[in-house]
Amino acid sequence: MPAGSAISAASRPSRSRSRRRLVGVVCVIAALSVLGLGLGFARWAGRAAAADQRAEPVTPTATTTVTRGDISTARTISGTLGYGATRVITGSGNGVITWLPAAGTTITRGQRVYAVNDQAVPLFYGRIPLFRDLDTRGTVGRDVRMVFNNLRALGYAVGGQPSPGTAVTTDAPAGAPSPAAPTDKVPTITQPHPPSKVITRTVHDGEAVLTAALITAIKAWQRHLELPASGELTVGSVLVLPAAVRVSALSAQVGAPASGELLSATSTSKVITALADQSEAAAVDNGDHATVALSDGTTAPATVTSVGTALQTPDGGDPSNPKLTITLVLDQPSKLKLVDSADLQVSFAAQTHKQVLTVPISALLALQEGGYALQTPAGALIAVKTGIFADGQVEVSGTGVDEGMTVVTTS
Incomplete structure (x- = not known):
C-alpha cells in the first residue's frame, strides 16, 4: 500500500502540470478567437462604413433665374357665361x-x-326702325339709309346716292278736302284731286334718298321673298x-x-357677364384685359366690351348693395365652343408694376434679423426688398440683383 501511495503521490505533480498546459492551450485558443473576431468585426465595420459612404445621395441645388417683366395683383369676381x-x-x-x-x-x-x-317679316340690321311707310320717291331720311344699306349688303343693285348737302325735291300729296256732304237739295259734286305739293329737303349725314334705283331694288327683293312687288315698305314689314x-x-x-x-x-356671340360693386366697376374700362378661370382648371384671356351704368340688384342679392354689369368676350371663343352656360371666375388686374425684376416666391430666404435675401449657388446672400406678390412670383430689388442672374430656390 505505501508503494501504491507513493505512486499516487508521485503522479500528482504530473497531473498538475498537464492541467496547466491544458489551461494555457485554452487561453491561447480563446485569445486567437477574440483576435479573429475583432479583426472580422473591424473588416465588417469598414465595409459597412464604405457602403454607407457610397450610398449617401448627393442632393443637387435647385436654382432659378431672375427675370424682368410686368407683375399684377388681381381682384376676382363671379361671372356667368351666356348669350348676353x-x-x-x-x-x-x-x-x-x-x-x-x-x-x-x-x-x-x-x-x-x-x-x-x-x-x-325679315331681319334688317340697323339702329333706327322703319317708323313710317316708304312709298314716295324722293323721301329722305335715316330709315331710307337703313333700307339702302341692307339691300346693298344683300347684293341688290341700289344705285348711287346724293352727297350730303344736296337739295332734293319730293312730290308729296297735299291731301284732298272731304267732299261736300250730300243733301236732298244740293247735288253731290266731286272735287278734282289737288296738285301735288313740292317739298325740298337737304340730305344730311347718315341719310339717304328713296331713288328710282332703290325702289327697283326693293321690288326685286320683294319678288325674291314672294311678296307683292310694290316697291313700297310699310311699318312692320321688316324687323330692324x-x-x-x-x-x-x-x-x-x-x-x-x-x-x-x-x-x-x-x-349670337357668347359673352361673360359679371356683376361688380361700383368701386370695382369704376376701375374697369372698355378694352381692359381679364383672365377667366375655366371649369377644366385652365385659364383664358378675355376683353371687356362694355361696362354698364344702370345699377341692379342680383336675384337674392342685397338691395342696399346694387351692382353694375361688366360684359366680356373670350379672346379665343373656341375654348368654350361646346358650353352654352357656366359659372366662371373673372380676374382683373388691380395693381400693375411694369418691367420689374421678379423671382419665384420659393427663392426668397427669410433672414433671422428680418427681411429677405436671395442666395447664389456659391452660398452668398444678397439682401432684397420685396414688392408685389402675385401668381407665385414676387417683385424684388436690391444692390447686386440683376436680370438673368441665377439664385437658389427650394423647388
Whole structure:
C-alpha cells in the first residue's frame, strides 16, 4: 500500500502540470478567437462604413433665374357665361302669326324672323326702325339709309346716292278736302284731286334718298321673298335690330295676334357677364384685359366690351348693395365652343408694376434679423426688398440683383 501511495503521490505533480498546459492551450485558443473576431468585426465595420459612404445621395441645388417683366395683383369676381342680355321682340300691325322660329335658331340679315298672314317679316340690321311707310320717291331720311344699306349688303343693285348737302325735291300729296256732304237739295259734286305739293329737303349725314334705283331694288327683293312687288315698305314689314340674333324663347304661338310679344332673342356671340360693386366697376374700362378661370382648371384671356351704368340688384342679392354689369368676350371663343352656360371666375388686374425684376416666391430666404435675401449657388446672400406678390412670383430689388442672374430656390 505505501508503494501504491507513493505512486499516487508521485503522479500528482504530473497531473498538475498537464492541467496547466491544458489551461494555457485554452487561453491561447480563446485569445486567437477574440483576435479573429475583432479583426472580422473591424473588416465588417469598414465595409459597412464604405457602403454607407457610397450610398449617401448627393442632393443637387435647385436654382432659378431672375427675370424682368410686368407683375399684377388681381381682384376676382363671379361671372356667368351666356348669350348676353335678352331682347323681347314684339310684332306690330294687324294679322295673325302663321310661322315662328324654333328656340336656339340663329337669324341673320334678310332671313325671316316670323310670318304674319303667311308673309315673311325679315331681319334688317340697323339702329333706327322703319317708323313710317316708304312709298314716295324722293323721301329722305335715316330709315331710307337703313333700307339702302341692307339691300346693298344683300347684293341688290341700289344705285348711287346724293352727297350730303344736296337739295332734293319730293312730290308729296297735299291731301284732298272731304267732299261736300250730300243733301236732298244740293247735288253731290266731286272735287278734282289737288296738285301735288313740292317739298325740298337737304340730305344730311347718315341719310339717304328713296331713288328710282332703290325702289327697283326693293321690288326685286320683294319678288325674291314672294311678296307683292310694290316697291313700297310699310311699318312692320321688316324687323330692324343691331345685328343677328339667337332665339332664346318663344312668347307666342302660331295663330296668336301679330301685335303682341312674340319671342325673346339674344346675341349670337357668347359673352361673360359679371356683376361688380361700383368701386370695382369704376376701375374697369372698355378694352381692359381679364383672365377667366375655366371649369377644366385652365385659364383664358378675355376683353371687356362694355361696362354698364344702370345699377341692379342680383336675384337674392342685397338691395342696399346694387351692382353694375361688366360684359366680356373670350379672346379665343373656341375654348368654350361646346358650353352654352357656366359659372366662371373673372380676374382683373388691380395693381400693375411694369418691367420689374421678379423671382419665384420659393427663392426668397427669410433672414433671422428680418427681411429677405436671395442666395447664389456659391452660398452668398444678397439682401432684397420685396414688392408685389402675385401668381407665385414676387417683385424684388436690391444692390447686386440683376436680370438673368441665377439664385437658389427650394423647388
